Amino acid sequence: MEPIWYPNPEEARATWLFRFMEALGFEDYETFYRYSVEKAEDFYRQFFGHLGLPWRKPYERLVEGDFPFPRFFTGGRLNLVEAALLHEPTRLALLHETEDGQVRTLSYGELRAEVARVAAGLRALGVGRGDRVGLWLPMGLEAAVLLLATAWLGAIAIPIFSGYAAEAASVRLKDAGARLLAVQDGFLRRGRRVELLPEARRALALSGTPALLAVRRLGLPLEAGEEDYGALAGEAFPPEEMESMDPFMLIYTSGTTGRPKGTVHYHAGFPLKAALDLALLFDLREEDRLFWFTDLGWMMGPWAILGGLLLGGTVFLYDGAPDHPGPERLWRMVEAHRITHLGLSPTLVRALIPFGEEPVRAHDLSSLRVLGSTGEPWNLEPYLWFFRVVGEERRPIVNYSGGTEISGGILGNVLLRPIKPMGFNTAVPGMAAAVLDEAGRPVVGQVGELAVLKPWPGMTKGFFGDEARYLDAYFAKIPGVWVHGDFALLDEEGHYFILGRSDDTLKVAGKRVGPAEVETAAISHPALKECAAIGVPHPVKGEAIVLFAVPKPGFAPSLALAEEVAERVAEALGKPLRPERVLFVPDLPKTRNAKVMRRVVRAAFLGQDPGDLSALENPEAVEAIRQAAEG
Known part of the structure; x- marks a missing residue:
């Protein structure tokens, strides 16, 4: 298969990746990628130095130990919230549109003040370091604030998909031993009210979670003992100083058997991996606006919020349907808010195609620079539609594949190499990826298991309370190697293709x-x-x-x-x-x-x-x- 997109030399030289490579003395991407996996200690130190991370105490070593339980940034101390909110206070941080058209914003300064207020309020409710807090909200300002506020005080967030019913939410709350559930009382979906608060009460009864905090979007009345997000107050305090591998989030994902598994992510892991991928693959810059159509309960929600803020960009949040009140909704928002980076799943693209090209072409999409995609393998027809109609045959599609346990991508596209339809033109810098046959040998030109050969910052610490299941999931097939569970193919030109899951998920x-x-x-x-x-x-x-x-x-x-x-x-x-x-x-x-x-x-x-x-x-x-x- 031949490439469908080729980099423009002038635009390539302006990318985050090229400027970073140039600062390190690299002239070609292939040499740089090899450096990123062979000299990982220096690669990550250089990247995080380039990012200007505010370590309270600098780390001593990038990694100690090997699979399955390495330790990263040993000796380092920080709080991810400081890294996310260190930017110019007047710069726009979050931009939120509700389905009924309300638009709200927070600058970096306003966001820091609101996160500090909510963190103080959570502490006043008895939430402390290491406590688990369920976050059951659609994508909006409060979802982002609560995610950051939980990390501010050293607690651990549990994002929950806003489309779940009580039983699914309660399983996650109970498994994590949640101290509190923060829920939005409801939201609008296709013009109808979706009331989450009654489901949250059922989930608390099923899980035994002792406390509930409600964001009153629909104004539903609270019952005795339930706390109002808007009334949160407490004595202000600075962000807790955390060790690099102190957990800040459990994201639950499902396997082929048994209960959902809680992937454990830490302060100097998930957010830094998200920022690295957004910078080096997606070329997200401070002046850019990122819109990934997702949910807080899926990895890409926290990924977009944390990665976008760490890079100093503006993250656009939307909590409604992409085609309500009409098929032009998505494109109207891109035009109105001057979105530069738009991430859609192949499923969503397939759902938009029947509306035709007119809703897209009726809007000014000139602000768009980069298209993104993740979540599942593509089919050729919708991929080409996305590239031709939305991308106008000139915008790259950064196909991106990894997962919740990865904190981002194993494979992706960089904007310095040609891109083949549905494919990936590189393993992500820092990821020592390979396609392995049944004997664990790297192969080219044949289908095998996608694997990672060396530990990377951002990999989950394991499954919460279930070490054996974690080992069985990723290290049972080929000892000493992370086997991801995707069938993949690496062609002779160094392009990867994902062919589907190798399990029943x-x-x-x-x-x-x-x-x-x-x-x-x-x-x-x-x-x-x-x-x-x-x-x-x-x-x-x-x-x-x-x-x-x-x-x-x-x-x-x-x-x-x-x-x-x-x-x-x-x-x-x-x-x-x-x-x-x-x-x-x-x-x-x-x-x-x-x-x-x-x-x-x-x-x-x-x-x-x-x-x-x-x-x-x-x-x-x-x-x-x-x-x-x-x-």
């Missing part, structure tokens, strides 16, 4: 969810004995959920029962994760040790070769799945 509209979570929600229906959730291709979402269910004796399959089960999942996990279909079968294909073979279920549903069935206890179940799919 579902990605619906770019949102990862483990089949076990879906199945647990569905099986709460009294009519079900067991079930299996799979992901299947979907023209808009990328992947949709199909649920195969085994009824209990005395319950007959019906369309009404299927609807009830699907609604049960939506109530537990949120409407975005509602199954597209619920199909009933007499049994599920299992191994002799009773493990459900989701791989076989998916292949049978799609009419593909299910592979070796010799381990199945009940191979006849495969034919029943095929018949259910056809019916």
Whole structure:
């Protein structure tokens, strides 16, 4: 495949990356990349010096130890909030538009004052160093302030997807042992009120979380003992001095089995990795405005907020639908707020294509410099539409792949090299990435496992309270190497392509969810004995959920029962994760040790070769799945 975008020499020389390379004496990117992984100690010291990080106490060594539990910036002390808010007080930090068109702003000085107020108020409520605080809010000023205020006082934030229902939120709160849940009472979505406060009360009852703090966007009345965000007050204090690897955030992500896993991120990790990637890949500068269409509960929410602020840019936040009240909404905001960096998932691009090109072309997008994308592999047609219609065949698409456990990207695009459709023209500087075969040997021109060969600042400290699961997830396949779980291909010209997950994790509209979570929600229906959730291709979402269910004796399959089960999942996990279909079968294909073979279920549903069935206890179940799919 040939490149579709080529760098303009004059524009390339103006990038953050080129100027950084030039300051270090490098003339070509390939040599610089090798330096970043072979001389990592110097690379990171130079980058963070270039960034001007305000260490309270400078670190002694970049890394001590090796996988799976290295330590970074040993001896260093800081607070990430100081790094994020050290910029000119009058410069615009946050710009927020609500779905009903209200626009609010905070300069860096105003943001610091508000974060200090909220941190003091949280401390007055009894939140202290190391306490976990749930943050259940859509993207808005309060979400960013609460994220920073939690870190200011040394507590640990737990971002929660605003589309979740009470059960999904409560699992995360309970697992983390949250001291407090901060929730926005509600927001508008497609013109309708979405009330989160009642769901938050249910989540507290289910999780045992003792306290609730409400941001009153819709003005819902509070009950006795519930705190009002607007009334927070307390004695002011400076940001807590933290060790470099003191945690500041748990982001929960889902695997193929078991409960959601809380990835642990630390003060000198996640924010610095986000800033590095935004600078060297996306070329985000102080005068730029970053808009990534995401949610606080997904990695890209905190990533955009923290990375954008560390670089001194302006972060644009939006809490509504991209096509309400009409298909021009997204493009109107880009024009009105002079957005320079726009990040959209492939799913969102696919959803916008049916509206045609006119809503895009009717707006002045001249402020845009860089397009971004992450969350899932691309299909060619929507990629080309994004490049041609939105990018006007001249703006680069920085495809970006990594994950919550990475704090950002393993692979990406730099603006000094050509970009191939759907691909990545480099591993991210500082990431010693490779594609490995089954024996753990690097390969070129063939599909293998995407892996990272050396530790990097920003990698999660592990899964909260579950070391064994962390080791099994990333270090079981090839000892001593981080195996990420993506199938990838590296071509002869040094371009990477992601070909999909190598496990069963579902990605619906770019949102990862483990089949076990879906199945647990569905099986709460009294009519079900067991079930299996799979992901299947979907023209808009990328992947949709199909649920195969085994009824209990005395319950007959019906369309009404299927609807009830699907609604049960939506109530537990949120409407975005509602199954597209619920199909009933007499049994599920299992191994002799009773493990459900989701791989076989998916292949049978799609009419593909299910592979070796010799381990199945009940191979006849495969034919029943095929018949259910056809019916």
